[in-house]
Amino acid sequence: MKLVSIFLCICVGQAISELFQNGDFESSQFTGNWQCSSCHLTLTTDHVSGHHGGQITQRSATWAGLRYDVHVSTGKTYVIKGYIKLMSKAPEVMYHRVQVMISGRDSNGHTQYITVGEDRHVQKEFGWTEIGGDIVLSSGRLTSVTVYIQVDNKDVNYMVDSMSMKELQHDSQWKSKANARIEANRKSNINIKITNGHGIDTSNLQIELNQTKNAFAFGTAVNADAIHDPAQTGYQDFFYNNFEWAVLENALKWRLMEWTQGHPNFDRALGAINAMHDRGIKIRGHNMYWAADQSVPKWLAPMTQQQLLQAMHTHLNDMISHTRGKLEHWDVNNEDIHGNYFARHLNNPNITMDMFDWMHQAEPALKLFLNDFNVVSSHYSTTAYKEHVRRFKESKTPIYGAGIQSHFTGSNHDMTTVEYRLNKVAEVGLPLWITELTVDDNNENNKADQLEDLLTLYFSHPLVEGVLLWGYSDQHVYSQSIALTHGANNTPNAAGRRYQQLYRKWRTHVTGSLHNQTIRGFKGEYTLRIKSHGKTIESHTFALTDATTTVSVNLSGSAAQAYSYTVIT
Incomplete structure (x- = not known):
């Protein structure tokens, strides 16, 4: 399969944040940066950002198109991103397939083709469409690489803009950050407030807080x-x-x-x-x-x-x-x-x-x-x-x-x-x-x-x-x-x-003595039981959402024998 190409040479080079220069096509000086093989590259005032985009016309084959020479390092993960806008479409078709691909020769001289990302259903009517993906350039896998954007018909001219290629830095702390987000976003506070105007002895009263449903859906396919x-x-x-x-x-x-x-x-x-x-x-x-x-x-x-x-x-x-x-x-x-x-x-x-x-x-x-x-x-x-x-x-x-x-x-x-x-x-x-x-x-x-x-x-x-x-x-x-x-x-x-x-x-279950306290619980549905000497004497349900839930327990009468209870959210 032949491709419209953006050329990428793999070699050891210094790490930089952005590998594509003039990716916004604001400059018409393409020498050494963006080049066009068997096609014509000009600037256009149609754009995603800035004031210009690149326009590719007069394509002689499906592989005809842009190329870009750049130095990168193997063994890294790179993200390629850009925007394409089809200027025409082939007769009697609804849409075109656009692929971002790389090819290159391995150490044995064999050519490999790897798809970075593809969109099978790009329509001219879409206007500017983001394309791209991520790829690991494994050490020793390829000795040189060409990155291609393929449009599946040579008669389809197109524009590009906001082209970018960056290294995706591995984050060794991703899991600790994820757990911190879980604590911050998946939980809310449950305030238990005791009103005991009669001085009732609560030493024999306990609470049992059980989460019965999770607000987050945990499920499975079933037969x-x-x-x-x-x-x-x-x-x-x-x-x-x-x-x-x-x-x-x-x-x-x-x-x-x-x-x-x-x-x-x-x-x-x-x-x-x-x-x-x-x-x-x-x-x-x-x-x-x-x-x-x-x-x-x-x-x-x-x-x-x-x-x-x-x-x-x-x-x-x-x-x-x-x-x-x-x-x-x-x-x-x-x-x-x-x-x-x-x-x-x-x-x-x-x-x-x-x-x-x-x-x-x-x-x-x-x-x-x-x-x-x-x-x-x-x-x-x-x-x-x-x-x-x-x-x-x-x-x-x-x-x-x-x-x-x-x-x-x-x-x-x-x-x-x-x-x-x-x-x-x-x-x-x-x-x-x-x-x-x-x-x-x-x-x-x-x-x-x-x-x-x-x-x-x-x-x-x-x-x-x-x-x-x-x-x-x-x-x-x-x-x-x-x-x-x-x-x-x-x-x-x-x-x-x-x-x-x-x-x-990732569910909340708390038991303890009855007293004023704040419990941080996972969002969902709860049952709160008040117990005396291990026996449930009152049970109520409530939902914990994004907002703090206040559970007010109003005691009256003899200890643990008579009281009123309300849940305020």
């Missing part, structure tokens, strides 16, 4: 059959003891629930939903539509556009009529920065936005999500997803949040890089949900450590509202190496035990 099968109590016990949210792994997916047109099977999903709903579990809907060709019902293939639209509306209306009021969220068109089945067959690049509108009209209370992969677990789609989410927000589409799947393979992921990617999506300002967290590693101790790191980072981020694992039991997961429990009894392995430890660590 629709196992969650209410009387023979699988081990599976159910582990679920109900360790999670407060759920998502059905497969039972709500259109292709799987309606294998034959006109014969959808809602019973399987509803059996699971009702069983969990009765136990107070909150449930995400996954998914109404799926953008990947292999994930749509096969019987859609021969339909005309009008027939396809009718089938989509029928599916949505049937689904909502069965699940109304039972689900908190829906993933609307799963993985649509990677797939385009509905957009392609309906010749509508904005069909996902239409889907959001349909669903919002059908059930306004639902919180609607985009959901995609390779967003934080790799560098391929971080920037593309951020831009996708931004466009939905700015277009006033009824989107609530961005789902980030988070499937990790192996251990020792650099958490500074994961945090950078998470923060990139967070720039849009919408709530974030980690919807399908897995760590695929056969070494259970390594998996436990990686899971702890990821959960700590996610729990610490102010825009992340919840984390759902993509299953836990080795009886019901797509890969044995992601499991947290083994066997019919669901005995936790090292990673499962680590999850349990964190789940309990």
Whole structure:
């Protein structure tokens, strides 16, 4: 595959904060900096910042374009960022794929190609679109490197601006900073105030403060059959003891629930939903539509556009009529920065936005999500997803949040890089949900450590509202190496035990004597019991939110025998 190139020579050099000079294209002196191969580079007054951008025209091939010579160091992680604006589009296409890539020869003389980031669905109508990603330039991996921006058709001219390349510094203190954010952001104060105007002896009175629900969502994907099968109590016990949210792994997916047109099977999903709903579990809907060709019902293939639209509306209306009021969220068109089945067959690049509108009209209370992969677990789609989410927000589409799947393979992921990617999506300002967290590693101790790191980072981020694992039991997961429990009894392995430890660590439980005090607790729902000689004599519930909650206990009458109690928030 040939590419439009920005050249990058790898050699040992001094560390500098910004490696691209004149990346804002304010100067027309391109010699030694920006150059154009088999194309024409000029300045334009169209820009992202400053007063000018770079304009690339007269491209003779798909590889024709900019290049930049720069000195960097191997063994470092670099972030490449910039903006592109398509000036035209090829006939009879809705959008173009734009890739930031690097290529170079390794020590054996073999050429390697590595994708830094790609956006498969850039439209001319988008205007300026951010592109880029992060890449580790491993020592000895490549002896020289070329960084490319590829636009998939040579007849498409484009502009660039605000190009930047910086080293991403590893932060060895990331975890202590994350734990400090958890303490600051995930907790609030509970003030217990005692009014004892009658001088009652309180020496035999105690309080027991128990958090019953977490404001942050801890959940998992579940198997629709196992969650209410009387023979699988081990599976159910582990679920109900360790999670407060759920998502059905497969039972709500259109292709799987309606294998034959006109014969959808809602019973399987509803059996699971009702069983969990009765136990107070909150449930995400996954998914109404799926953008990947292999994930749509096969019987859609021969339909005309009008027939396809009718089938989509029928599916949505049937689904909502069965699940109304039972689900908190829906993933609307799963993985649509990677797939385009509905957009392609309906010749509508904005069909996902239409889907959001349909669903919002059908059930306004639902919180609607985009959901995609390779967003934080790799560098391929971080920037593309951020831009996708931004466009939905700015277009006033009824989107609530961005789902980030988070499937990790192996251990020792650099958490500074994961945090950078998470923060990139967070720039849009919408709530974030980690919807399908897995760590695929056969070494259970390594998996436990990686899971702890990821959960700590996610729990610490102010825009992340919840984390759902993509299953836990080795009886019901797509890969044995992601499991947290083994066997019919669901005995936790090292990673499962680590999850349990964190789940309990991030809840508040306090017992002690009854006196004026301030308790810093995790946000969520609480039960406060007042006990006398170990016996509960009063019990009340309250919710701890961002604001300090004051619990006033007013005592009257003989000691521990009669008193009044109020909760003030």
